[in-house]
Amino acid sequence: MAGDEGEGTSLEFTPTWVVAAVCTVIVGVSLAVERLLHHVGKKLQKEGKKPLFEALQKVKEELMLLGFVSLLLSVCQARIIKICVNENTMEHFLPCSLNVKQDSTDPKSPTLRNLLEDKETSVGYCALKNKVPLLSYEALHHLHIFIFILAIVHLTFSVLTVVFGGMKISRWKHWETSIRENNFDPSKDLEPEFTHVRDHDFIKNRFLGLGKRSAILGWLHSFCKQFYGSVTKTDYAALRLGFITTHCRGNPKFNFHKYMVRALEDDFKKVVGISWYLWIFVIVFLLLNIYGWHTYFWIAFIPLILLFFVGTKLEHIIIQLAHEVAEKHVAIEGEVAVKPSDDHFWFRRPRIILLLIHFILFQNAFEIAFFFWILVQFGLDSCIMGKLRYMIPRLVIGVFIQVLCSYSTLPLYALVTQMGSHFKKSIFEERIQTSLTSWAQKAKRKKALNVTTNGSSQDGPDGGGGGGSSGVGNDGVELQSIHIINDPPQSTNR
Structure with a gap:
């Protein structure tokens, strides 16, 4: 055979x-x-x-x-x-x-x-x-190798993006230390300082004084800002104080930087996987990779455009937060505190940005993996690879996306995504998360037991008491994933 x-x-x-x-x-x-x-x-x-x-x-x-x-x-x-x-x-x-025309003496082609x-x-x-x-x-063997290279490159690029992004975020740690030390300096509390809101560094850098007619200039500023100085110390301080004021008012010593890093690590496990809809994208590309269409060239612009949209949106959210403060206050005491809200995000869902970053990282990895696959299997002169004028821009775009996403977009996401209406369960240390989850599960079981025991006797003292405690427990079960963040933050100090 x-x-x-x-x-x-x-x-x-x-x-x-x-x-x-x-x-x-x-x-x-x-x-x-x-x-x-x-x-x-x-x-x-x-x-x-x-x-x-x-x-x-x-x-x-x-x-x-x-x-x-x-x-x-x-x-x-x-x-x-x-x-x-x-x-x-x-x-x-x-x-x-x-x-x-192919060389008929070449057994490989x-x-x-x-x-x-x-x-x-x-x-x-x-x-x-x-x-x-x-x-x-x-052909079956080539397809097999392509799928393997694609998965390996995607995993590698995802890890590199988070590692490089984490390196930049780690530089913000000295901002956190400096801000916390200044906030708890006794000499700072003797004479409260009042500053005209338009004179504050955060407002001056982010508030453009633009009306609705010039809103397009605000978006243009946001687009350009993602390429240089995407996050400054005044940005970090204002967003940090807004988060603590909204969610951790009872814990002013809250380490926002440490929480932000834990939240990013929690999101990373969602980004590193290759979901079913990403495989659908691969199949669609393989279907449309037809001679003369130059699909491999044009498809490289999809992650680039999406990355520009995401970076611009994240920068624009900071501008919106600055506008809200400038429009509501004439003067402020101390530092600026913004008001986090889901209204600033697309469809009031901050998670959409994470999904887009996931798709961007995958598609960029797909572009690079496809290039190396063609290079190894068929060589630079392959008709699938295309001409040199199509080859070089694809590589340049791929490298540019990787650098921009690592050093600008991902740190922006880690900071700005905390400006939603709710914070994540990563705000609690691992042992506290485990304790809260265990407490919520016990409360839910207790409620079910009380309902079974009391039956129709809803007027009895035990039934009433059981219902009261179980209500809290039931809320805890529903809130343990994300809405538990609305509980008083003092629980973190227990």
Whole structure:
């Protein structure tokens, strides 16, 4: 069978030392990667970084999915390559034109007619029926490699983005330390300072004094601001104070920077995965990658445009917060405190920005992965790669997106996304989150037990008391994910 399909010598006639050597290398590499991930997970657990540990679990899930895809392709490839169709069916929607001249002496790039006439390859099975295979063994192998490269590049780029973004956010730590030290300096409380609102640095930098007629200039300023000095110390101080005033009024010593980093780590585990709708995008691209359409070139602008939209929106939210303060106050005592609200976000949902960042990172990784796949499999002169004038801009755009998203957009997201109406459960330390979740579950069980015990006796003292306590418990169950943030923040000090 192997000889008929042109796949070379079967395992029956392969030297045992070759089989043993290849298996040793494959098993050794697999075990090394597994042990590396295991030790990284242990270290993250030891340091108490549960969100990053869960992100690592996501990576393992993606690798397991890839392993299953690999196994499925390997098991089914013998059947797939024997699905035969008429030749004219395979002459449409091609990534390369059939008129492109190829070197007939190059075994790696035979034409469709060469493959049809070669009775010794897997294509020869269909050629005997005057047909062509739906997907050849070589094409199936290329597709397999593409899916693997795509997933690996996406995971790598996601990690690099969060690492580089985290490095910039970590620089804000000295802002947090400086602000907290100044706020609790006794000499600062002797004479309260009143400042005209328009003279405050945050308002001067962000309030443009623009009316509705010139709103477009505000968006233009937001667009340009994301490329330089996207976040200043006055921005950080104003948004930090607004968050604490709204959500942690009883805890003025709250470490906003530490909470922001925990929230970003919590979001990272959502970004690192490859969701089903992202795979749909891959399928749509493969469908539209038709010769002459230059889909690979034009599609590179999608993540770039989306990144500009996201960065502009995040900067504009800061401007809106500054406008609200400037319009409501003439003078302020001390520092500026903005008012967080979901109204500033698209459809009142801050999570939409996270989904867009997820898509941007994936599509950018897809562009780079596709480039390397074509480069390795077919070379720079491949018709799929296109001409040099299409190749260079794609690489430049990919690098630009990676840098801008890492050093500007992601830090902006980490700060501005906290300006919603609610804060996240990351505000609590891990042990407090566990305690609150346990308390909410116990309260819910207690309510169910009281309802079962009391039955129709709703007027009894036990029934009334049970209902009161269970109401709090039931609220806690519903609020433990995000709305628990509306509880008095003093609970963090208990």
